[in-house]
Amino acid sequence: MLVLEAKLKGKQYQYDCLDEAIRTALFIRNKALRHWMDHKDVGKNDLQKLCAVLAKEFEFAKKLNSMARQASADRTWLAIKRFYHNCKTNKPGKKGFPRFKKRGHSVEYKTSGWQLGAEGKYITFSDGFNSGKFKLVGTRDLSFYSLQQIKRVRIIKRADGYYCQFCVDVKRQEEHQHRGHQVGIDVGLEFFYTDSNGDTVENPRLLRKAEKALKRQQRQVSQRKKGSSNRRKEVNTLAKKHLKVSRQRKDFVVKTA
Numbered sequence: 001m002l003v004l005e006a007k008l009k010g011k012q013y014q015y016d017c018l019d020e021a022i023r024t025a026l027f028i029r030n031k032a033l034r035h036w037m038d039h040k041d042v043g044k045n046d047l048q049k050l051c052a053v054l055a056k057e058f059e060f061a062k063k064l065n066s067m068a069r070q071a072s073a074d075r076t077w078l079a080i081k082r083f084y085h086n087c088k089t090n091k092p093g094k095k096g097f098p099r100f101k102k103r104g105h106s107v108e109y110k111t112s113g114w115q116l117g118a119e120g121k122y123i124t125f126s127d128g129f130n131s132g133k134f135k136l137v138g139t140r141d142l143s144f145y146s147l148q149q150i151k152r153v154r155i156i157k158r159a160d161g162y163y164c165q166f167c168v169d170v171k172r173q174e175e176h177q178h179r180g181h182q183v184g185i186d187v188g189l190e191f192f193y194t195d196s197n198g199d200t201v202e203n204p205r206l207l208r209k210a211e212k213a214l215k216r217q218q219r220q221v222s223q224r225k226k227g228s229s230n231r232r233k234e235v236n237t238l239a240k241k242h243l244k245v246s247r248q249r250k251d252f253v254v255k256t257a
Contacts (some may be wrong), residue, residue: 001151002170006138008123008155008162010131017158018107018130018155018162024064025072026053026104032076033098047073063128065113071152072108109153119143123153123164135165142166159239164178192256206248214241 008018032047033053039046052070055062061069079098086095115124121140124133138143143152145168152167184196192201217238224231 002172004138004140004142004166004168004170005164006136006140006142006163006164007135007136010133012161013160014131014134017129020060021064021068021125021127021129021131022104022107022155022157024060025068025107026101027058028061028064028069028072029076029104032073033079036076036080036098039174044074044077065109065127066106067108067110068127071110075108076253098196105158106154106156108155111151114153116142116147120146130173136164139148145170159243170234204248206252207245210241210245214238214245217241 013092025230034051035050036042037046042104048070051066051073055066055069076098079096083096083098088250111126113125113127115126116124120136122133122135149169150166151169152165154167156163156165185193186195189192190203192203194200217234221231221234221238224234
């Protein structure tokens with residue numbers, strides 16, 4: 001499975017529709033978890049049936065695509081399944097009992113509820129929220145893959161905007177020619193890694209370098225009144241700084257590997 005990501009470019013009312021879809025997916029996820037807590041012998045199929053009941057009971061839940069509702073229930077079942085597995089294997093410490101979530105950041109569609117443009121430059125979401133057509137900003141060429149290969153479409157909300165992930169069913173095979181050399185690698189704190197030949201790669205300590213700016217921005221957040229628009233702006237700025245550090249660390253790891 002290959003995951004391709006692109007940024008969604010649209011208007012503010014379209015982003016508001018995406019926010020509503022994300023909140024609805026979180027609502028279904030929490031409802032499914034409550035149903036599992038209140039009833040005995042609840043399985044995956046029972047959570048799937050609950051999605052149809054919620055769609056009839058709540059008008060806003062009906063707006064969300066049926067497969068997106070099922071995907072939210074699937075995520076609940078994955079958390080429950082992980083909890084069961086930890087209990088059966090006697091994992092030391094906490095077993096990871098599923099919890100309710102207050103904030104959601106993503107909604108996932110399967111094979112319906114969206115339509116990709118002819119050249120893979122635009123995507124249209126056609127569920128009840130009417131978010132409309134978005135431009136895909138990225139370097140990946142989606143037209144290289146067929147629509148049958150795209151199994152999932154996931155919308156993710158981050159500090160700097162909304163992103164769309166495409167889960168593509170592709171078999172990746174890389175041919176390696178073994179030259180007879182073996183190298184051992186030890187990952188540590190002082191150095192990023194040290195191999196058996198004595199070569200080392202310095203740890204960039206990106207978070208440590210950004211701590212001063214993060215601390216200053218955190219003070220700006222604390223000085224703002226709770227619930228005010230200025231506080232929301234400062235919180236968003238702080239989230240962008242954390243996101244930058246996260247991307248720097250990921251970029252370093254990928255390029256070093």
